[in-house]
Amino acid sequence: MVLPEEFVEVRVRARPMAPEDRRDAIIDAVIPLLMEHGRDLSTKRIAQAAGVAEGTVFRAFGDKESLIRAAVAKHFDPLPLHTRLRGIDVELPVEQKLAEVIGLLRDRMDGVIRLFTALGGDPPPDERTDPDEAWLALLGEIFDRDRDALRVGIPELAFYLRLVAFGASVPQFHAPHEFSTAELAAFVTGGVLHHTPAGASRTDG
Known part of the structure; x- marks a missing residue:
């Protein structure tokens, strides 16, 4: 039996984000959090704000301090x-x-x-x-x-x-x-x- 086209669920797999784009997205998400909370900020909260898994934050930056340095560098970019x-x-x-x-x-x-x-x-x-x-x-x-x-x-x-x-x-x-x-x-x-x-x-x- 062939179902009408409107009943066919089409699953489209999202294209994976390039590593550099993922880093930028995480940095953009963390800058407002840093302004509000300073260094008292968990990687779990950072990951939630960026919409990624916590492990992704570590894979992208290694540790929280490296992420903070990257965020500061981007924010100070003229x-x-x-x-x-x-x-x-x-x-x-x-x-x-x-x-x-x-x-x-x-x-x-x-x-x-x-x-x-x-x-x-x-x-x-x-x-x-x-x-x-x-x-x-x-x-x-x-x-x-x-x-x-x-x-x-x-x-x-x-x-x-x-x-x-x-x-x-x-x-x-x-x-x-x-x-x-x-x-x-x-x-x-x-x-x-x-x-x-x-x-x-x-x-x-």
């Missing part, structure tokens, strides 16, 4: 930040671009500090997390058309932006007032752009 910075429209007004850069930097700094604190202040990986050359090159691309409006060079602008974003990400630095990104952008804009007082003519020098 590539996602650089990708988002490249997505900023260079045609936007300079003030808006400053706000977008500060917002992206704050997001990164917030995550870095949260993980740093949750793990007991362990230092980041030896490799620099935001190489100056790449960072300066990106800012140069974003603000290239605005150089005449800036009264500081791109390197100084880069340091100002990182300093402001870092300070705004440390609660002790801005309590009791939590600065918004718009406030910080206005503060930086007032310090790095040329301004001519109303009714006065601008002179060089």
Whole structure:
């Protein structure tokens, strides 16, 4: 007897995940757990969050400390930040671009500090997390058309932006007032752009 097609159960075996993809999936699952629980986290809970067997965690990383180191290294990787910075429209007004850069930097700094604190202040990986050359090159691309409006060079602008974003990400630095990104952008804009007082003519020098 041949059953109608709608009654035929078709079993499709899921394609096994590549080892590197499995490692990435486990790391992505463990980062939020580390931020919430720090090192006080069982491999069983990690496996549950990643949707894998506990033995898979050990096969992928060997032990929990190796997994934590891999998670920290990925979280400190500047590539996602650089990708988002490249997505900023260079045609936007300079003030808006400053706000977008500060917002992206704050997001990164917030995550870095949260993980740093949750793990007991362990230092980041030896490799620099935001190489100056790449960072300066990106800012140069974003603000290239605005150089005449800036009264500081791109390197100084880069340091100002990182300093402001870092300070705004440390609660002790801005309590009791939590600065918004718009406030910080206005503060930086007032310090790095040329301004001519109303009714006065601008002179060089």
